[in-house]
Amino acid sequence: MGFLDALLGRTKPVLPKLDNLFGLPSAAITLQAATDYLPTGVGSVCFRAAEGKAFSDIEKDVTDLLNMGENKTPIKVTSDSYGYTWVVATHATDDIEGLVTDLHAVNYSLEGGGFGPQLLCTILGFTDQAKHPLGLVYLYKRGTFYPFAPRPGENRDNATELRIKGVLVNDLKFESDLSRWFPVWGAPGL
């Protein structure tokens, strides 16, 4: 926000950066080769639902759009304890590209409806042999990724997260500011 904008209180909404999502399929392959984390086939988009008819119309359009097509697991729309909405899509574990395309469709529709600023993040779920969950979180407003490895009791496995970052640093753009690696407790699919 420019100085004059700040001075006059003209907040410009931060627009999301959508396209970096498409680095995820190749990142999933790298992860599979270098670690024992496999994709769960579950991906979700998190956004702050706005009030009003305009938004609920778009939400409905998006779910209808994603539910079209044969043999697909239906989309789940849930809301969490903070009041944010999650759209959860499930694909076959080897169809990460289809999953990312679906997630991108959600973002694109919301942005087209003028609700880009409401987008918070996207998470792609992974799990290893010991059933530990891992999420690759994409922050829309920064256009960067960070790993999130929750453990029971609202703990994070920071060592694993840093290791994953090291493995994937060439496939994805990671968030360099560690203070922005926000935990997303209770995210669906993790």
Next chain:
Amino acid sequence: MARTHYATDRGLIARMGATLFLIGLVFTAFIIAIVLLLANFTSVSGDGIIFIAVLAGVAISFGSYYWSDKIALATAGAQLVTPQQAPELHGVVDRLCALADMPKPRVAIAPTDMPNAFATGRSSKVAVLCVTEGLLRRLDTNELEGVIAHEMSHVAHKDVAVMTIASFLGIMAALLVRFAFYSELFGGGGRDRGRGGGGGDQNTFPVVLAVMAVGIVVYAISFVLIRLLSRYRELSADRSGALLTGQPSALASALVKVSGDMSRIPTRDLRAAEPLNAFYFAPALSGKQGQGQWSLSNLFSTHPSLEKRLKALDEISKQLSSSGSGS
């Protein structure tokens, strides 16, 4: 092509710009008046007053700006809290920061029952957000989020710097009056450093009086203007906060809850409340602030009236509800 629902409120921005301009204008007039007085006035006590007032004004303003976070926290008796101590609060702040692409401020809780929240700090890096326990008890998560978004908008708009600079003039003018008064009280009559012989006393007294008069007038005008500016900044923060969360009615509901008057929306069933309707007690507020803008309390208050804030938030609600029509 993305439409936007963030229609700028041009009227508010224009009024804020005009207020800032007026404050600058008064500041300039003040400087000119002082310079003119100085040109006719060579006594040491006069120069001393003005110099000390300016110096003290600068020191106070700069100090309160630079250490605003420490001062505010100490005044409120607030304690910084870690994510483990207040997980829900930190979670709300985390998400808002990710949504607004802002660095996360430090979070503190003040042990007061009076519901209140503030954010301060001269830059985003040293910003601190404080909520009282009373606020956490009264509001649910949605409303809390609206209030925190409002406070974080203050940080984003650099309100600490703006209000410090704007009130610097008022501080200086007030100090000038005070020093002139004391110098006249303690030093007047004996000092004879005016030009020529014998005319010193007569020169000193009226000029010091003139300095005091200028100071008083400037202080009065700047006081009113600064309060006006503060009210516009509050409306602006309301607007930014509501647009960030996309839930203006959550913030409206929080304002109503926190306003300290009896709650507007009753919780008792109409049938149970029927006997009370016979004694029609209007809300304590509607007498004063329901009327037009010119009452004294409205002129001097730092926050806009509740009605005005709710009306502005309703506007945003309407904008968000308009489907099909762009901003």
